Amino acid sequence: MKNCNTTELNGKPLKEDLARRLGVPVLIANDANCFALAETHLGAVRQHHPDAKVVFGIIMGTGVGAGIVINGQILNGHHGIAGEWGHNVLLPDGPECYCGKRGCVETLISGPALEAWYEAKAKRHLSLARIAAATAHDHVARLTLDRLHLLFGQALANVVNILDPDVIVIGGGVGNVQSLYRAGRETLLPFLFNPRFATPMIAPALGDSAGVFGAALLARGTFREAQLS
């Protein structure tokens, strides 16, 4: 294991330990990769954009991650870190991240990061859902959402400039903030290397089960290939 936010697992052979304990072959994959694969083959992408060749599947919740699916297959990358936009540095002087850097996207626009920012200014704790619902009468809530929109747009523009996906699926608790689809989208354009931003941004269709379906798809594909060879 590496780069895991459950940092106790890093450097440990979790897959081998599980396989030995369970007595069956085990496959381990990043939850965002599983999410992206499931939404591509079984969920929102299949429903709304079945011809999409490049899918960027985001999970924004307690952490920020994503999976990249190209022509129906997960892109793992040379180091296995493809899609890890949550650890792109946005503010070099920003909050410390468990990964050892400062100001990673995840330290700024994950649910806990936004709730902590609100709490530091408003001197009370609210869930992000309640912050998002309070913007009409709560000035700090408004500022928190403005911060989310701006940093989301900037962070996602960095991705689109490189990957230019055919569709973006936005999952996770922060992804439930509906203004991401409007105000969040609009803040992307000033950072984009293009005069317009036309990429569809869609909500997931599989709910909290997407990761499980994706893991099953990965296992089916991998173990079927092993049987055939």
Ligand SMILES: [Zn+2]
């Ligand atoms: Zn980080």
